[in-house]
Amino acid sequence: MDMSQYLDIFMEESKEHLQSMNDILMQLENSPKNINLLNEIFRIAHTLKGMSGTMGFSNIASLTHEMENILDDIRNKNIVITAKVIDVLFECFDELESYVDQIEKHNNEGALTSQDLVKKLQALKHHEDIGEAKQPLKNFEVSDDAQPIDITINHYTNDIIKKAIERDFNVFSIKITLDKKCMLKSARAYIVINTLEKLAEIIQSTPSIEDIEDEKFDLSFELIIVSKCDEAYIRKELNGISEIESVEVLDFKNTRYSVEFSEEDDKNLEKFEEHQQALDSPSSENKKEEANSRKSKTGKTVRVDIDRLDNLMNLVSELIIIKTRLEDIDDLEKRQRMNEATEHLERITTSLHDAVMKVRMVPIERVFNRFPRMVRDLSKELNKEISLIMTGADTEVDRTVIDEIGDPLIHLIRNSIDHGIEDTGTRLRVNKDKQGTVKLSAYPDGNSVVIEVEDDGKGIDIDKVKAKAIDKNIISLQQCQLMEDNEIIQLLFTPGFSTADKISDISGRGVGLDVVKTKIEALGGTVEVNSSINKGSKFVIRLPLTLAIIQALLVVTGDEKYAIPLNNIKEISTIEANSIRKVQGNEVVLFRNTTLPILRLSKLLNVPNYVEDKLEYTIVIVKKGDRTAGIVVDELIGQQEIVIKSLGKFLSNIKGIAGATILGNGSVALILDTNSFF
Amino acid sequence: MDNNNERTNQYVIFKLEEEYYGVAINFVETIEKVLEITRLPNTPHYIKGVINLRGEVIPVIDLRTRFKMGEKTLTEESRIIILTVEEMTIGLLVDSSSEVLTIEKENIDNTNSLINHTEDDYIKGIGKEDDRMIIILDILKILTQDSQEV
Numbered sequence: 001m002d003m004s005q006y007l008d009i010f011m012e013e014s015k016e017h018l019q020s021m022n023d024i025l026m027q028l029e030n031s032p033k034n035i036n037l038l039n040e041i042f043r044i045a046h047t048l049k050g051m052s053g054t055m056g057f058s059n060i061a062s063l064t065h066e067m068e069n070i071l072d073d074i075r076n077k078n079i080v081i082t083a084k085v086i087d088v089l090f091e092c093f094d095e096l097e098s099y100v101d102q103i104e105k106h107n108n109e110g111a112l113t114s115q116d117l118v119k120k121l122q123a124l125k126h127h128e129d130i131g132e133a134k135q136p137l138k139n140f141e142v143s144d145d146a147q148p149i150d151i152t153i154n155h156y157t158n159d160i161i162k163k164a165i166e167r168d169f170n171v172f173s174i175k176i177t178l179d180k181k182c183m184l185k186s187a188r189a190y191i192v193i194n195t196l197e198k199l200a201e202i203i204q205s206t207p208s209i210e211d212i213e214d215e216k217f218d219l220s221f222e223l224i225i226v227s228k229c230d231e232a233y234i235r236k237e238l239n240g241i242s243e244i245e246s247v248e249v250l251d252f253k254n255t256r257y258s259v260e261f262s263e264e265d266d267k268n269l270e271k272f273e274e275h276q277q278a279l280d281s282p283s284s285e286n287k288k289e290e291a292n293s294r295k296s297k298t299g300k301t302v303r304v305d306i307d308r309l310d311n312l313m314n315l316v317s318e319l320i321i322i323k324t325r326l327e328d329i330d331d332l333e334k335r336q337r338m339n340e341a342t343e344h345l346e347r348i349t350t351s352l353h354d355a356v357m358k359v360r361m362v363p364i365e366r367v368f369n370r371f372p373r374m375v376r377d378l379s380k381e382l383n384k385e386i387s388l389i390m391t392g393a394d395t396e397v398d399r400t401v402i403d404e405i406g407d408p409l410i411h412l413i414r415n416s417i418d419h420g421i422e423d424t425g426t427r428l429r430v431n432k433d434k435q436g437t438v439k440l441s442a443y444p445d446g447n448s449v450v451i452e453v454e455d456d457g458k459g460i461d462i463d464k465v466k467a468k469a470i471d472k473n474i475i476s477l478q479q480c481q482l483m484e485d486n487e488i489i490q491l492l493f494t495p496g497f498s499t500a501d502k503i504s505d506i507s508g509r510g511v512g513l514d515v516v517k518t519k520i521e522a523l524g525g526t527v528e529v530n531s532s533i534n535k536g537s538k539f540v541i542r543l544p545l546t547l548a549i550i551q552a553l554l555v556v557t558g559d560e561k562y563a564i565p566l567n568n569i570k571e572i573s574t575i576e577a578n579s580i581r582k583v584q585g586n587e588v589v590l591f592r593n594t595t596l597p598i599l600r601l602s603k604l605l606n607v608p609n610y611v612e613d614k615l616e617y618t619i620v621i622v623k624k625g626d627r628t629a630g631i632v633v634d635e636l637i638g639q640q641e642i643v644i645k646s647l648g649k650f651l652s653n654i655k656g657i658a659g660a661t662i663l664g665n666g667s668v669a670l671i672l673d674t675n676s677f678f
Numbered sequence: 679m680d681n682n683n684e685r686t687n688q689y690v691i692f693k694l695e696e697e698y699y700g701v702a703i704n705f706v707e708t709i710e711k712v713l714e715i716t717r718l719p720n721t722p723h724y725i726k727g728v729i730n731l732r733g734e735v736i737p738v739i740d741l742r743t744r745f746k747m748g749e750k751t752l753t754e755e756s757r758i759i760i761l762t763v764e765e766m767t768i769g770l771l772v773d774s775s776s777e778v779l780t781i782e783k784e785n786i787d788n789t790n791s792l793i794n795h796t797e798d799d800y801i802k803g804i805g806k807e808d809d810r811m812i813i814i815l816d817i818l819k820i821l822t823q824d825s826q827e828v
Binding site: 317670 | 718730
């Protein structure tokens with residue numbers, strides 16, 4: 001059977017599974033006793049095994065099989081989780097990831113490379129097998145791992161009940177029969193469940209909660225709950241609900257029960273895990289709710305081919321162009337009636353635009369979630385204790401940004417860990433917490449998204465940067481003396497600059513920060529550094545929310561129209577022609593007590609037949625990081641929503657031009673890349 | 679690409695000054711009347727600018743300037759031939775264009791020995807059709823070499 005049509009789905013899903021495996025391994029390392037995490041990994045390994053088996057990827061299948069064996073032993077307490085075990089599991093993860101990568105690139109999983117790993121896994125098992133005699137299995141049999149899911153289920157149920165009883169919880173089986181006249185059965189059942197959830201944890205329901213919600217039950221349903229409350233109280237609470245015919249509450253011990261889960265899909269599993277989690281930490285109700293909402297959310301997402309989205313986006317673009325064209329109709333008489341229609345059209349296009357943009361938005365989590373592992377590995381490698389604090393992972397950014405922002409962020413984080421954070425000894429000497437902190441945060445800010453990478457390390461040594469810059473002939477000594485600290489720091493982004501004394505594997509190859517900057521600017525964003533000695537440094541990345549439709553200011557120079565992206569503009573002002581001074585051949589004016597370089601758009605763009613005859617100039621003050629410059633234009637047309645069109649492969653990288661857009665009258669206006677002017 | 683050229687012997691014929699030129703028809707998307715051209719600063723002089731072709735922004739090369747013929751004001755006859763080569767879409771500004779001809783391979787002479795100009799490179803051969811000489815252009819070369827110069 002041809003499996004290739006499923007390959008994409010396989011790739012997508014296995015990547016997702018691997019990512020969550022990674023996350024959970026990280027968590028497991030921190031709380032090795034948490035059985036839920038273990039179950040989760042087990043579940044993932046099993047799912048992967050099944051998926052890859054179906055697709056005929058035997059290497060992945062066999063490796064996950066071995067992982068399952070080990071995980072099962074851990075779960076049965078035959079193996080104690082040690083750092084070594086975690087390391088081997090991480091290695092397994094890496095191996096799986098490389099198999100999946102291989103499949104993505106070559107459509108096959110390549111040669112079997114995991115024999116060593118399998119041996120390691122088996123060694124773990126055998127080493128601990130000796131201990132097995134001392135710790136015999138308690139309750140249940142481990143059957144052959146051909147059907148591990150069954151074991152899992154049995155185990156869960158047993159485990160929850162066992163644990164509950166151990167912890168002095170009461171376990172009840174409740175049978176609710178609704179009144180025959182009850183009109184809205186599912187709503188009534190919902191009230192019952194809701195009431196019970198306030199008092200107890202529902203660990204099982206027959207039929208399932210989903211079926212109950214869909215009214216797929218007769219008049220009665222059964223629930224198994226775990227609660228601190230006693231039987232009488234629960235009964236009293238339930239009897240308070242109307243339209244219920246009878247309530248039977250039985251202490252679980254007296255209930256005849258057989259563990260019979262015929263349908264063990266992932267959903268069920270997840271639910272059990274959640275219940276279990278709630279049991280483990282009955283106080284953390286919020287956490288459970290959070291997990292609940294997150295899970296139901298993922299259920300609602302649809303994978304959409306990005307091409308289709310782009311197409312939708314283009315349609316919207318066209319619509320916006322038409323809208324602008326309508327706005328331009330000058331006939332006064334018609335205008336009256338047109339206005340109303342245009343306004344309506346505007347409302348529609350705006351909301352359509354928003355809707356499409358939202359479809360393209362994905363939480364930045366997708367980038368962030370690979371960092372904990374990276375930081376863990378780096379801190380081990382460099383022997384520094386580092387904690388990574390991530391906030392705002394749910395901030396949404398455009399899909400394109402997700403794909404591009406990973407590398408720059410990796411670089412900044414590595415930079416912070418390698419160059420920023422001191423080794424433990426130094427930290428203790430300067431009275432800092434032994435553990436270094438890297439903060440990664442994302443938040444929306446107006447029309448842009450801000451991502452910050454902050455460390456509490458030694459900060460950037462301005463003098464060292466100066467020395468290096470002079471040494472590398474990036475600036476001259478004279479220039480250096482004139483520069484402010486802030487400007488000096490920006491030199492870090494110059495190509496070929498690296499202040500690390502030693503070239504390490506992690507950073508310090510000098511290809512770093514300038515690449516970061518280029519990449520971020522390519523996305524239409526900016527990057528800035530703030531740093532204070534011994535307190536740490538902070539890199540602030542600012543990215544536009546949307547990449548295809550932007551707000552721009554239309555300006556005229558000569559008889560040509562150009563668009564300047566609004567996010568590059570600081571303000572607009574006028575200056576007297578005679579206030580312009582020349583400093584070393586460059587024009588500047590004194591503007592609000594700072595010198596502002598003046599650039600003439602007509603010169604920058606070599607506008608033909610341009611006559612310079614004004615007494616007063618309109619300047620658009622543009623910003624690039626902390627720097628500003630005033631661009632002289634002849635006329636301002638106004639602010640407009642423009643659709644960015646690429647100039648195509650043939651004309652890539654024209655100096656000063658970022659792209660083009662189509663104006664309401666159908667003519668093309670070029671979008672200026674003001675960052676390249678100064 | 680070459681193979682395609684050999685297979686279809688049809689050429690879109692256009693005029694620059696008094697000469698006839700041809701480009702293989704499989705590169706040609708459409709032939710347009712001259713639309714409003716927006717100047718592109720900081721590009722080689724033979725790039726006339728960009729046009730809005732039904733929502734797409736397409737660069738236009740002025741073939742006269744490209745072949746160092748000197749500029750000529752646009753007329754009613756002027757056309758922009760829209761071509762797509764290796765995922766690049768561009769327009770060629772020409773004096774006029776009105777016909778498509780089938781020129782058999784044996785009626786096309788190899789030019790290497792005949793002409794010794796700088797634009798020699800872009801000429802694939804000379805076709806003969808009813809006493810007319812038609813200069814067949816290697817469009818791929820014009821574009822790829824152009825983009826390198828850009």
